Amino acid sequence: xxxxxxxxxxxxxxxxxxxxxxxxxxxxxxxxxxxxxxxxxxxxxxxxxxxxxxxxxxxxxxxxxxxxxxxxxxxxxxxxxxxxxxxxxxxxxxxxxxxxxxxxxxxxxxxxxxxxxxxxxxxxxxxxxxxxxxxxxxxxxxxxxxxxxxxxxxxxxxxxxxxxxxxxxxxxxxxxxxxxxxxxxxxxxxxxxxxxxxxxxxxxxxxxxxxxxxxxxxxxxxxxxxxxxxxxxxxxxxxxxxxxxxxxxxxxxxxxxxxx
Amino acid sequence: xxxxxxxxxxxxxxxxxxxxxxxxxxxxxxxxxxxxxxxxxxxxxxxxxxxxxxxxxxxxxxxxxxxxxxxxxxxxxxxxxxxxxxxxxxxxxxxxxxxxxxxxxxxxxxxxxxxxxxxxxxxxxxxxxxxxxxxxxxxxxxxxxxxxxxxxxxxxxxxxxxxxxxxxxxxxxxxxxxxxxxxxxxxxxxxxxxxxxxxxxxxxxxxxxxxxxxxxxxxxxxxxxxxxxxxxxxxxxxxxxxxxxxxxxxxxxxxxxxxxxxxxxxxxxxxxxxxxxxxxxxxxxxxxxxxxxxxxxxxxxxxxxxxxxxxxxxxxxxxxxxxxxxxxxxxxxxxxxxxxxxxxxxxxxxxxxxxxxxxxxxxxxxxxxxxxxxxxxxxxxxxxxxxxxxxxxxxxxxxxxxxxxxxxxxxxxxxxxxxxxxxxxxxxxxxxxxxxxx
Numbered sequence: 001x002x003x004x005x006x007x008x009x010x011x012x013x014x015x016x017x018x019x020x021x022x023x024x025x026x027x028x029x030x031x032x033x034x035x036x037x038x039x040x041x042x043x044x045x046x047x048x049x050x051x052x053x054x055x056x057x058x059x060x061x062x063x064x065x066x067x068x069x070x071x072x073x074x075x076x077x078x079x080x081x082x083x084x085x086x087x088x089x090x091x092x093x094x095x096x097x098x099x100x101x102x103x104x105x106x107x108x109x110x111x112x113x114x115x116x117x118x119x120x121x122x123x124x125x126x127x128x129x130x131x132x133x134x135x136x137x138x139x140x141x142x143x144x145x146x147x148x149x150x151x152x153x154x155x156x157x158x159x160x161x162x163x164x165x166x167x168x169x170x171x172x173x174x175x176x177x178x179x180x181x182x183x184x185x186x187x188x189x190x191x192x193x194x195x196x197x198x199x200x201x202x203x204x205x206x207x208x209x210x211x212x213x214x215x216x217x218x219x220x221x222x223x224x225x226x227x228x229x230x231x232x233x234x235x236x237x238x239x240x241x242x243x244x245x246x247x248x249x250x251x252x253x254x255x256x257x258x259x260x
Numbered sequence: 261x262x263x264x265x266x267x268x269x270x271x272x273x274x275x276x277x278x279x280x281x282x283x284x285x286x287x288x289x290x291x292x293x294x295x296x297x298x299x300x301x302x303x304x305x306x307x308x309x310x311x312x313x314x315x316x317x318x319x320x321x322x323x324x325x326x327x328x329x330x331x332x333x334x335x336x337x338x339x340x341x342x343x344x345x346x347x348x349x350x351x352x353x354x355x356x357x358x359x360x361x362x363x364x365x366x367x368x369x370x371x372x373x374x375x376x377x378x379x380x381x382x383x384x385x386x387x388x389x390x391x392x393x394x395x396x397x398x399x400x401x402x403x404x405x406x407x408x409x410x411x412x413x414x415x416x417x418x419x420x421x422x423x424x425x426x427x428x429x430x431x432x433x434x435x436x437x438x439x440x441x442x443x444x445x446x447x448x449x450x451x452x453x454x455x456x457x458x459x460x461x462x463x464x465x466x467x468x469x470x471x472x473x474x475x476x477x478x479x480x481x482x483x484x485x486x487x488x489x490x491x492x493x494x495x496x497x498x499x500x501x502x503x504x505x506x507x508x509x510x511x512x513x514x515x516x517x518x519x520x521x522x523x524x525x526x527x528x529x530x531x532x533x534x535x536x537x538x539x540x541x542x543x544x545x546x547x548x549x550x551x552x553x554x555x556x557x558x559x560x561x562x563x564x565x566x567x568x569x570x571x572x573x574x575x576x577x578x579x580x581x582x583x584x585x586x587x588x589x590x591x592x593x594x595x596x597x598x599x600x601x602x603x604x605x606x607x608x609x610x611x612x613x614x615x616x617x618x619x620x621x622x623x624x625x626x627x628x629x630x631x632x633x634x635x636x637x638x639x640x641x642x643x644x645x646x647x648x649x650x651x652x653x654x655x656x657x658x659x660x661x662x663x664x665x666x667x668x669x670x671x672x673x674x675x676x677x678x679x680x681x682x683x684x685x686x687x688x689x690x691x692x693x694x695x696x697x698x
Contacts, residue, residue, distance in 0.1 A: 065308050123310075203438040
């Protein structure tokens with residue numbers, strides 16, 4: 001008797017849908033993948049829902065309501081492996097900007113009738129609430145890294161996703177350093193690779209959408225921006241407070257800049 | 261077992277579909293029937309709000325295209341285009357014509373990608389009786405392969421001009437960061453030609469689908485342009501005579517919050533619910549389609565307007581043909597601009613941007629201070645504009661299908677919702693900002 005196909009589930013919390021869309025954007029691989037893996041729970045793509053447990057759950061989005069927390073715990077219980085995909089799931093996403101400043105006024109400013117809405121004052125990562133087996137970075141995630149992660153978990157090995165900086169990818173791609181050669185502020189030295197060093201190849205500085213690399217030296221980079229490129233502390237804060245604003249390394253440096 | 265009509269007439273029935281499938285985001289349907297009459301029909305969009313209009317406050321004008329792209333992973337280009345148009349309007353700059361051409365080309369890529377996804381993976385399975393595009397591929401492998409190839413070509417256009425399919429990195433207020441090389445554009449041409457043939461095959465394929473009967477009576481709203489099928493530009497116009505500047509949009513459209521949904525619902529002052537999207541664009545602009553797309557529409561017997569939402573799949577397919585034709589036109593006539601972007605100096609002003617996202621009209625308004633910081637952001641996405649029409653359609657569909665057994669009735673409701681291609685991620689992120697301070 002053939003072994004049953006492993007079951008893949010895709011879940012969504014607060015997000016733009018882009019990371020799970022990445023799976024559907026694998027136009028050349030999708031049908032082959034569906035021969036190897038049962039898409040058991042993927043509501044964006046299918047009305048068919050198979051019951052758990054699931055071999056691999058991909059979780060997109062951040063946690064912004066008490067209901068989310070309960071749902072996430074249920075997902076964890078029915079998932080053998082759980083991978084958080086994308087900046088919302090790994091760092092709270094752009095909506096984590098609500099975590100800074102005066103939360104109450106931020107929230108109440110938005111709702112004409114706030115009593116109808118259950119939302120937390122914070123947007124937090126999946127790993128703040130349940131154990132995760134892997135965090136796949138990016139806003140959005142990379143298609144090739146996603147396929148690597150799915151393949152690795154189904155094969156029972158570690159995903160080959162490197163935590164080094166975007167700078168390594170620029171060198172590999174042969175892109176001249178935009179910061180050294182042209183004085184363009186770039187977060188590449190502190191940002192994890194995975195995008196293929198896109199922004200410098202398109203003549204702009206990296207804006208950090210894959211979040212902090214392993215052991216980033218943020219004080220040094222912020223110093224470069226201020227002293228050699230003439231950036232103000234406010235500009236450094238703004239650059240760090242985007243899609244991975246609540247990632248610890250970015251958050252800490254932005255706070256250090258704000259405190260002067 | 262079929263229900264006995266005499267009994268069901270007297271009691272209350274509720275239809276709940278929790279977790280609509282094959283739509284972008286989390287939504288549900290709730291319909292209540294009392295004594296044989298539908299008394300409530302709600303489309304509940306219960307994605308958690310992400311509060312974009314609040315988090316944009318205080319951000320620099322130059323950040324709006326990248327930040328608002330994150331509202332929707334399916335149509336990030338639409339957000340970038342409406343944001344750029346609004347910021348350029350506020351700052352009083354006009355981008356070079358070749359840059360506008362490249363933006364149109366980028367937008368064509370998104371239309372092709374998004375429409376191919378909806379036609380093949382989300383909507384067609386309803387007509388052919390499958391749970392998803394992957395199951396459909398087992399018995400219709402050539403069709404699904406064609407759809408995925410079309411989608412891929414759309415993504416390739418976005419990737420060439422934007423750097424990646426989702427949340428492109430190359431768009432900036434004033435133009436682009438980087439211009440594509442001429443040989444990269446030339447290499448696209450052959451592939452777009454093949455895609456156009458695939459798009460024409462798509463029109464023929466979906467034109468043969470048997471669609472449920474339905475006739476919308478609501479007002480249809482889309483951009484209109486003197487000589488282009490609307491995408492990147494145009495004036496908001498409607499089948500009831502609306503014809504306004506983008507800056508007048510909020511004077512005519514009102515949004516309200518209901519207690520059962522996280523999206524604001526829009527309606528036109530004194531006239532009520534209206535629909536935006538492919539059916540509206542086509543009804544208001546069909547004569548501006550490219551000749552090949554227009555001929556495909558005629559062959560598919562679409563007529564000058566189509567008011568059956570289930571047939572919107574045919575209009576989307578025609579729009580894919582048009583987007584391929586438009587891409588070819590741009591590739592054949594493109595002359596590079598002198599610079600990738602014009603420089604933009606912020607000023608204290610309000611700017612308006614309206615473009616046609618694949619799902620319909622997408623409105624942005626920003627109030628800037630003299631340094632270019634955003635004071636107020638207002639974004640009205642297509643799905644919150646369409647929400648009331650979808651509910652009216654649900655109400656009518658349930659009313660005329662009360663005799664159906666529950667699973668079929670639920671399926672009919674799901675089909676109604678899917679035919680509008682709602683994007684719930686978009687719709688729920690815009691709760692109105694009510695701020696008293698300057």
